[in-house]
Amino acid sequence: MLVFYDQRLAFLATPKTGSTAIAAALESLASVSIQRPPLLKHTTVHRYRRFIGPYLEAASKDTFTLVALMRDPRDWLGSWYRFRQRDGTDPERSTADMSFDDFVRAWCQTPRPLVAEVGSQGKFLRPRQGVGVDRLFRYEAIFADRPDRTFACNRSLASGSRRRRFRALPDIAAVGGVSRRPAAVLVGRA
16 A cells, blocks of 8 residues: 555555556655555555544545556456465465366355455455545556656666656546546646
């Protein structure tokens, strides 16, 4: 999770949606970066709205725009499947000896076996009550050509300082719990 305090923006790290790469790219620009432990890094909408959001808004006396990523469910499950094939994965959670189809079937079971207990993007992004995220971005559209949605920032790189342009993520149509109000797009106000 990243918090850009001056810009009044919080970025939730939805598991298996590329949020780690985005956090690595933008961490130096953030006021707060929570990378460990996973429980805090992957703070859900519910926990943000109940605990972190109220604290930030009380401290700043302003509202924060909450953004997150969502990935196509098949690709999201494929990412979990590959992630759990790594060496060192707990044998009860490992997908090393099963096909992707078997993994998906296991994920569809109620209750789910440990090998397929990877949660749900819907549960991560859906508030138990109240408002969800302000902007929800599609993982598949991270590199969409949207020159109207870019911002410039200075980044210190190993080879020296360079000015880089980062492309913001185009939003998808509003869904339950997602407001349509204009949001700050990553580090700049929209």
